[in-house]
Amino acid sequence: xxxxxxxxxxxxxxxxxxxxxxxxxxxxxxxxxxxxxxxxxxxxxxxxxxxxxxxxxxxxxxxxxxxxxxxxxxxxxxxxxxxxxxxxxxxxxxxxxxxxxxxxxxxxxxxxxxxxxxxxxxxxxxxxxxxxxxxxxxxxxxxxxxxxxxxxxxxxxxxxxxxxxxxxxxxxxxxxxxxxxxxxxxxxxxxxxxxxxxxxxxxxxxxxxxxxxxxxxxxxxxxxxxxxxxxxxxxxxxxxxxxxxxxxxxxxxxxxxxxxxxxxxxxxxxxxxxxxxxxxxxxxxxxxxxxxxxxxxxxxxxxxxxxxxxxxxxxxxxxxxxxxxxxxxxxxxxxxxxxxxxxxxxxxxxxxxxxxxxxxxxxxxxxxxxxxxxxxxxxxxxxxxxxxxxxxxxxxxxxxxxxxxxxxxxxxxxxxxxxxxxxxxxxxxxxxxxxxxxxxxxxxxxxxxxxxxxxxxxxxxxxxxxxxxxxxxxxxxxxx
Amino acid sequence: xxxxxxxxxxxxxxxxxxxxxxxxxxxxxxxxxxxxxxxxxxxxxxxxxxxxxxxxxxxxxxxxxxxxxxxxxxxxxxxxxxxxxxxxxxxxxxxxxxxxxxxxxxxxxxxxxxxxxxxxxxxxxxxxxxxxxxxxxxxxxxxxxxxxxxxxxxxxxxxxxxxxxxxxxxxxxxxxxxxxxxxxxxxxxxxxxxxxxxxxxxxxxxxxxxxxxxxxxxxxxxxxxxxxxxxxxxxxxxxxxxxxxxxxxxxxxxxxxxxxxxxxxxxxxxxxxxxxxxxxxxxxxxxxxxxxxxxxxxxxxxxxxxxxxxxxxxxxxxxxxxxxxxxxxxxxxxxxxxxxxxxxxxxxxxxxxxxxxxxxxxxxxxxxxxxxxxxxxxxxxxxxxxxxxxxxxxxxxxxxxxxxxxxxxxxxxxxxxxxxxxxxxxxxxxxxxxxxxxxxxxxxxxxxxxxxxxxxxxxxxxxxxxxxxxxxxxxxxxxxx
Numbered sequence: 001x002x003x004x005x006x007x008x009x010x011x012x013x014x015x016x017x018x019x020x021x022x023x024x025x026x027x028x029x030x031x032x033x034x035x036x037x038x039x040x041x042x043x044x045x046x047x048x049x050x051x052x053x054x055x056x057x058x059x060x061x062x063x064x065x066x067x068x069x070x071x072x073x074x075x076x077x078x079x080x081x082x083x084x085x086x087x088x089x090x091x092x093x094x095x096x097x098x099x100x101x102x103x104x105x106x107x108x109x110x111x112x113x114x115x116x117x118x119x120x121x122x123x124x125x126x127x128x129x130x131x132x133x134x135x136x137x138x139x140x141x142x143x144x145x146x147x148x149x150x151x152x153x154x155x156x157x158x159x160x161x162x163x164x165x166x167x168x169x170x171x172x173x174x175x176x177x178x179x180x181x182x183x184x185x186x187x188x189x190x191x192x193x194x195x196x197x198x199x200x201x202x203x204x205x206x207x208x209x210x211x212x213x214x215x216x217x218x219x220x221x222x223x224x225x226x227x228x229x230x231x232x233x234x235x236x237x238x239x240x241x242x243x244x245x246x247x248x249x250x251x252x253x254x255x256x257x258x259x260x261x262x263x264x265x266x267x268x269x270x271x272x273x274x275x276x277x278x279x280x281x282x283x284x285x286x287x288x289x290x291x292x293x294x295x296x297x298x299x300x301x302x303x304x305x306x307x308x309x310x311x312x313x314x315x316x317x318x319x320x321x322x323x324x325x326x327x328x329x330x331x332x333x334x335x336x337x338x339x340x341x342x343x344x345x346x347x348x349x350x351x352x353x354x355x356x357x358x359x360x361x362x363x364x365x366x367x368x369x370x371x372x373x374x375x376x377x378x379x380x381x382x383x384x385x386x387x388x389x390x391x392x393x394x395x396x397x398x399x400x401x402x403x404x405x406x407x408x409x410x411x412x413x414x415x416x417x418x419x420x421x422x423x424x425x426x427x428x429x430x431x432x433x434x435x436x437x438x439x440x441x442x443x444x445x446x447x448x449x450x451x452x453x454x455x456x457x458x459x460x461x462x463x464x465x466x467x468x469x470x471x472x473x474x475x476x477x478x479x480x
Numbered sequence: 481x482x483x484x485x486x487x488x489x490x491x492x493x494x495x496x497x498x499x500x501x502x503x504x505x506x507x508x509x510x511x512x513x514x515x516x517x518x519x520x521x522x523x524x525x526x527x528x529x530x531x532x533x534x535x536x537x538x539x540x541x542x543x544x545x546x547x548x549x550x551x552x553x554x555x556x557x558x559x560x561x562x563x564x565x566x567x568x569x570x571x572x573x574x575x576x577x578x579x580x581x582x583x584x585x586x587x588x589x590x591x592x593x594x595x596x597x598x599x600x601x602x603x604x605x606x607x608x609x610x611x612x613x614x615x616x617x618x619x620x621x622x623x624x625x626x627x628x629x630x631x632x633x634x635x636x637x638x639x640x641x642x643x644x645x646x647x648x649x650x651x652x653x654x655x656x657x658x659x660x661x662x663x664x665x666x667x668x669x670x671x672x673x674x675x676x677x678x679x680x681x682x683x684x685x686x687x688x689x690x691x692x693x694x695x696x697x698x699x700x701x702x703x704x705x706x707x708x709x710x711x712x713x714x715x716x717x718x719x720x721x722x723x724x725x726x727x728x729x730x731x732x733x734x735x736x737x738x739x740x741x742x743x744x745x746x747x748x749x750x751x752x753x754x755x756x757x758x759x760x761x762x763x764x765x766x767x768x769x770x771x772x773x774x775x776x777x778x779x780x781x782x783x784x785x786x787x788x789x790x791x792x793x794x795x796x797x798x799x800x801x802x803x804x805x806x807x808x809x810x811x812x813x814x815x816x817x818x819x820x821x822x823x824x825x826x827x828x829x830x831x832x833x834x835x836x837x838x839x840x841x842x843x844x845x846x847x848x849x850x851x852x853x854x855x856x857x858x859x860x861x862x863x864x865x866x867x868x869x870x871x872x873x874x875x876x877x878x879x880x881x882x883x884x885x886x887x888x889x890x891x892x893x894x895x896x897x898x899x900x901x902x903x904x905x906x907x908x909x910x911x912x913x914x915x916x917x918x919x920x921x922x923x924x925x926x927x928x929x930x931x932x933x934x935x936x937x938x939x940x941x942x943x944x945x946x947x948x949x950x951x952x953x954x955x956x957x958x959x960x961x
Contacts, residue, residue, distance in 0.1 A: 047720030077527040091527065098521050100528055199527040202759035232530050233762050311760055314560050318525050322626065334624075338564050361562070361755035370757060 003028035004160035005477055008069050008217040011163055015068050022058045022068040022112075028049060029070045029114060035163050036480045041136050042146075042156035043115040044075050045083050051112035058110065065224050067110030074153050075116040076123055077199035077208065079103055087131035088121045088201050090319045090345030092325045100197015101229045102166060102208050109224045114162055117152025121347045121367035122316065123173055123201045125149050126418045127404060130349045135406055138180060138477035140444055144403040147177030153211045154181040158478050164212040164221055168198055170205045171304050172399075172422025175434035178211050179398035179447020182436045182478065184218045184464070185211045187422075189454050190429035191236035194229030200315040202308040203234075205426040214474045215435065215465040219243035224455060237354050239455050246461040249469050252286030254459070259294040259390040262421060267400030274438035274446040275397045280393075281470045284461065292391065295328040295383045300424035306360050306373035307417060307427075312350075313357030319345060352412065377427050388453035393463055396421045398434035398447035421449055431457050435464045436473050485684040485722065487715050488692055491646035494635050495667045496608065496675035501606050504574065506530030510671050517629035523632035525569030530761050533558075537634040538581070538765065540666040541605050542775045544636055545582025547782055548600045548661050552772055556581045556765040558605070558640065561754045567610040569631050573802060575897070577756040580604035581765070585686035587640075587660070588784050589652040598653050599641030608633040630674075641887045642681065642692065647711035651704055653858040654678060659783045663808045671703050678707050683728070684718045691789050693718075694728040699741060701735045710735035714742050721944070786811055794824035803832050812837075816853035821860050829859065835873060850884030852878070859887040872896050872944050900947040905938070907944075909954050912937050923959050931955055 003025055016019040030048070037043060052071065061067045073079065076086045078096040080103075085091045099107070106113060114156060120130035128136045128151025136151045138144040139159040146155040150167025154177035157165050166271060167174040169187035173452045178185025193208045199271070208219030228238035228328065263272065283289045321327035321341030328340030346354070360369035387394060397416055409415045425432040430451060437448035448467070452460040467472055488511055502509055505522035521529040545552050559577035585600035610628035611805050614621040638657065644650050658669045658676060669676045685694035701707045713735075718728050732751075733742040758764075781789075790801035790811070807813045810831065817827050829874050832848075835856075839846060859876055862868050868891055870875060879890045899905055912934055913920055922930040931952060938951045 062741060076528075084527070086527075094527070096521075096528065098526075100527075193529075196530050198526040200761075202760075231532060233532050234760075281805070310757060314562050314572050314755070317562060317564065318527070318569065320564060320566070320571060322566045323524065323569065334566060358755065361757050363753050363755070366755075366757070381829070 001034075001475075002160070003014050004032040006163070007213045008066065008163050008220050011069055012067075015062070022055045025068055025070065026055055026112065029160075029162065032159075033115075036139075036161065039137060039142055039480060040139055040155050040159045040161065040471055042117050042133055042152045042159060042161050043072070043135060044085060044087060044118050044152070045116040047079070047082055047113055047115050050079070050082065050401065051114045054112050058250070059477050061110035064110035065383060066106060066218055069163045070114045071106055071109055071111040072115050072117050072153055072156045072165040073103065073113060074119055074150050074167050076119060076168055076199040076201075077166060078100060078199065079113070079116065083116065086122045087119045087133060088345065088347070088350070089132045090341070091199075091324075092132075092326065094325045096197070098197065100175060101194035102225045103197065105225055105227075106166075111224075115156070117150070117156055117165060119152055120149035120173075121350050122199070122312070122348050123149040123168055123170055123206075124312070124349050124353055126172070126176055127406070127409065128152060128177070129406065130347055130353075134345055137406070138403045139480055140182060141442070142402070143178065143405055144444065145406050147180035147399070147403060149173040149177075150185075151177045152209060154178050154183055154185065156359060157181065157183045157189075157211050157213060159480060160477065163463055164210060164217050166208055166221075167211050168208050168227070169422075169426065170202050170308060171426050172419040174209045174211060175422050175432060175447065175449060176399050176419060177438075178434040179445065180403035181474075182431065182476070183211055183213055183218070184215055184435050185209065186195075186218050186222060186433045186457070186460070187425060187431060188222065188226065188457055189236070189239070189431045190426075191234050192226050192239060192431075192455075194199050194227075194232040194235045196229055196231040200311075203315060204311060205304075205308060207426075214242070214327060215461060215468050216247055218433070218464075219247055232250065242337075243457060243458060243461055246458040247465050248462055250286075251282055251463050251465045251466045254287045254393065255391045255465060256282060256287050256289045256463070257292035257387055259393045259394060259396060261294050261296055262396045263303040265297065265420065267397065268402070268440070270440040271399070271401060271446050273274060274440070275395065275448050276396050278437040278448050278467060278471065279395055284468060285466060285470060288462070290391070292387050292394065295380055296389065297420050297424050298378050300427045301420055303373040303376040303380070303421045304419075304427055305356065306369050307377065309353040309357030310360045310370050310373075310474070311357065313354045313361065316346075316350065316354060349412065380424055381428045384424075384430055384451075384453070387432070388456070392452070392456070392459050394451040395448045396451065398422060398449040402440045402442070402444035402446055405417030425449075425451055431460060433460050433464055437467070437471060438473070483722070484687045485719055486687045486689075486721055487645055488642045488683045488685060488695075489647070489650050489711060490642040490643065491640045491653060491678045491680040492681070493638045493654070494677040495544075495638065495661060495669065495820060496663070497537055497634040497636060498667050498675075499534060499536045499540065499634055501534055502632035503537045504535050504632055507632065509633050511675075513629055515625070516629060518629040519631065523629055525571075525631075528605065531574060531664070531759075533762060533765070534634065537605065538767075539775055540634070540664075541581050541603060541636050542767070542772070543664045543666055543779065544638070544661065545585065545603045546776055546779055547664055548582070548585035548587060548603065548638070550582035550585030550600060550603055552582050552767060553579060553765075554767055556767065557578065558759045558762045558765070559756045560759045561606075561752060561756055562727055562751050565609070566626050567628075567631070569610065569628060573607060573609060573761070574759055575606035576604035581767075587653060587656055589649060589656050591646075591652045593648075596643075596649060598643045601639040601641050603636050603638050606635050606637060608635050609630070618919050647715065650680065650711055651708045654704055655706060656783070659806065663783055665808075680707065680711060682711060682714045682718070684715065684722060694730050695729065696730070696742075697732045699732060699734050699745065702737070706735060706737060709740070710742060713740065717742065740842055769948070780808070783808070794818070796824055796828055800825070800828040800832060803836070807845070808848055809845050813853055817857045818858075819857075821853065821857035823860070826860060827856070830856065830877075836875050837927045838878070849881050850885070851880050853879055855887055862887060862891070866898055866900055866947055866949075867891065868896060868898050868949060871943065872898065883886060896945060898947050899945050900950055902950065905946060905954060908938060908941060909958065910950065912941070913955075913958060914915050920959060
């Protein structure tokens with residue numbers, strides 16, 4: 001195997017044994033990017049200078065979890081003095097004067113941050129086609145989307161353009177592209193990872209999380225990025241653990257719920273078969289599998305498309321041309337500066353959600369939309385809590401289909417539907433992981449979603465690790 | 481016959497809290513720094529920055545709420561008030577909408593027409609916005625600059641019930657509110673620096689009518705007298721409209737200090753829809769009993785209580801009690817002097833007279849001066865014990881104010897001790913009698929006033945040190961037996 005195909009733990013192993021060097025690793029990934037980036041287009045910005053800085057510190061940091069490991073970061077995660085555009089024209093040349101907390105943590109762990117990845121503008125989208133700059137292509141089939149919104153991160157991992165990456169997940173934006181690209185993606189319990197420096201889309205739903213080649217890497221990345229941060233009031237204290245202790249092949253006695261209402265939805269038969277086959281494997285390995293009943297996911301999707309846009313309409317109001325980012329050239333007073341900057345700076349999907357959110361919060365409509373959506377949210381959370389009183393995990397598909405073809409979903413509602421299995425998880429604030437469970441007849445990867453209770457990341461990792469061993473798919477790579 | 485109208489006024493007062501750091505970040509709140517020095521990613525609203533609540537701000541708001549006799553919320557939260565303006569870094573202000581930190585209070589005020597109780601609807605926390613700086617005047621300016629030093633400075637907004645009936649009551653309400661906040665030491669309450677700002681809602685209704693008339697909101701009143709003048713103008717304006725059979729339009733009006741009138745800013749139709757919703761970046765604020773208890777224990781005696789006690793306990797005239805308790809430090813100073821010197825009226829005379837005059841001249845508070853309460857009581861005793869005269873005492877006091885020296889030492893160093901020894905004065909008295917035969921003749925002819933002239937001569941010779949009572953007695957003994 002090439003160095004760029006290796007996982008974090010495999011690279012660490014080679015470094016520790018003296019079988020490779022940081023310089024070799026850097027070169028391998030740089031060469032790989034040079035070879036395939038034209039086809040995949042994962043990155044908005046390459047940050048070789050930044051990687052070089054930590055590479056030089058390898059000796060002092062070599063005991064850290066990510067010392068010498070090339071990591072990519074989604075472009076909505078602030079990096080000091082490095083463009084953080086959120087794939088939007090409005091922030092095209094914006095360079096934050098500070099690092100997000102996760103970037104500081106990666107830096108402290110010795111990671112080589114090699115680039116900022118493409119995404120749907122402000123993380124709004126499910127195919128990365130909403131990037132203001134260019135599409136990213138799925139490494140398994142370049143005519144297909146990598147999913148979104150963390151499509152650049154998932155594609156970069158799948159294409160061997162980095163060892164692992166960070167994404168952000170508001171309604172499935174880590175898990176759905178992980179599923180499309182055949183890699184592992186984890187959305188943690190809300191509050192587990194500091195949001196400080198993550199450019200907000202929907203503050204009560206956003207969580208940063210890892211996208212990796214296997215479950216062990218996911219545990220390593222989770223170790224690095226979790227933990228209380230006094231700069232984020234919604235961050236949780238005293239819950240982070242050493243997740244590597246859950247890397248055990250053992251699901252005996254684990255109770256897994258299969259939500260009937262989700263599996264009854266109209267979605268791809270190959271996906272359904274593949275997920276259910278994987279569940280059978282878990283059952284054979286000793287898990288107790290039972291059907292459970294859950295609130296119709298359509299309600300979660302409806303609540304999500306009120307709460308997300310409502311928060312976004314407020315979070316994105318600051319892009320007004322006054323302080324940073326784009327300022328329209330066409331303005332002749334304050335009002336036209338606001339109007340023109342925002343008209344020119346935002347893409348259609350962002351505008352659509354701002355309009356929806358503004359409407360939902362308007363006086364006279366607040367109770368009917370925002371307040372009702374919040375009530376639905378409470379019911380959905382209660383529903384998951386109820387199930388997790390009796391079950392350790394819930395299994396669903398990550399997405400209703402494998403990766404969609406680029407340019408085929410022009411109806412926004414159809415696109416929203418691709419998040420039907422992932423959105424309820426953010427609404428409930430619980431953790432969930434997507435791991436590869438098979439391939440469809442077109443050789444496109446299929447993702448299985450493992451959902452856990454609040455702070456149940458350990459259980460998820462353990463079941464995922466077990467399943468990964470059984471299915472033995474983790475060394476399968478896209479051919480480019 | 482024109483209808484008689486009743487004025488209805490409600491006030492919204494914004495007060496900057498004097499915490500060292502801002503409400504949601506660690507930046508300094510210091511006033512007067514170079515533009516945009518006191519800023520960070522949080523108060524500049526940079527993408528990805530997050531607010532973290534400053535606990536001290538909550539403490540201060542609770543103090544204010546308690547001092548205004550409010551109920552303190554057990555569960556409160558922060559909401560976003562969304563609107564676009566260049567000085568608003570995030571394009572929303574973090575404020576409190578439906579669950580303010582304190583509600584249902586009141587303030588007792590006193591005017592020439594009596595004592596009134598004005599309801600306080602609510603006290604809520606919010607962050608201040610930055611400030612626009614225009615080149616030249618706003619309408620002719622080619623460019624505007626923004627200074628975000630003020631962005632994120634903690635504010636409380638205190639909203640009154642529409643209980644105020646006259647501009648004079650409004651002024652009294654503001655004066656009392658300012659005094660309470662100064663007693664709590666939670667704000668500088670400086671209207672010129674903008675640390676206290678007042679908006680007013682004004683309407684008229686026919687006397688006896690329950691429903692409110694249409695109100696106008698008044699802004700930009702930058703001093704207490706501007707509030708009074710602005711309200712007076714607005715009441716007259718509305719009265720005139722109604723008398724002429726016209727209607728008052730609901731609108732926001734601004735007080736123009738130079739033109740001495742209110743001018744329409746925007747109508748009801750242009751009012752914002754702020755789209756309030758709970759700020760997802762902040763946790764709800766839960767205030768338990770022990771936190772409340774801790775803050776309640778910090779509550780000082782409030783100005784109204786102190787004022788009443790000074791009248792009842794020390795028999796001070798209401799005017800004196802008002803002046804002395806009109807400043808927390810003055811009141812404290814007064815009570816400290818009183819520990820060693822039990823003549824409240826004499827203390828208040830000195831404090832309201834010489835002391836206040838010098839403090840005002842130097843623009844200082846009592847503890848900034850050289851006069852300590854101990855030394856003041858010592859000096860007052862020296863007057864009572866005839867060590868110095870009242871006149872000399874003024875001189876001693878001035879030296880004490882400048883130098884901070886002990887009055888006894890001042891008297892000794894400056895040789896100001898009163899001469900109360902008959903033997904010492906005997907020859908001088910004789911000299912003056914001999915030198916003023918006309919006055920002596922007048923006295924012998926029953927013109928008592930001439931004694932005063934002779935006393936004056938002796939005081940002059942001794943540069944004020946002679947005990948005037950003793951000199952008077954000696955002259956009488958010698959001339960009028």
